[in-house]
Amino acid sequence: MQATAYTYDPESRSGQVLLDDGTPVPFDAAAFDAGGLRLLRPGQRVRIEVEGAKDAPRITLVTLQTL
Numbered sequence: 001m002q003a004t005a006y007t008y009d010p011e012s013r014s015g016q017v018l019l020d021d022g023t024p025v026p027f028d029a030a031a032f033d034a035g036g037l038r039l040l041r042p043g044q045r046v047r048i049e050v051e052g053a054k055d056a057p058r059i060t061l062v063t064l065q066t067l
Contacts, residue, residue, distance in 0.1 A: 002065055003048050008040040017046060017062070025050075027059040035063030 006024055008015035013029040027048070032040070040046070040062070049061040 001048050001050060003046055005040050005042050005044045005046055007042065010039070015040065017048060017059070025057055025059060027062050031059045031062050034061045037063060 001019075003017035003019050003025070006016040006018045013032045014027060015032075016024045016026050018024055025048075031048075045065040047061075047063050047065045048059050050057040051060055052058040
């Protein structure tokens with residue numbers, strides 16, 4: 001699934017992404033670390049992996065979207 005980076009706190013390595021429908025979804029340090037990223041800027045397109053119910057998704061991986 002794709003999303004857009006919305007917020008990112010480098011100290012906690014957590015933040016939020018916006019899904020394409022505008023829904024904000026938070027991610028934690030574990031999801032950020034799983035993607036191997038060092039930094040994330042608001043507006044970057046990212047690929048995310050999600051588990052859980054559609055009305056309460058939990059992001060398990062955040063990485064940069066590549067073509």
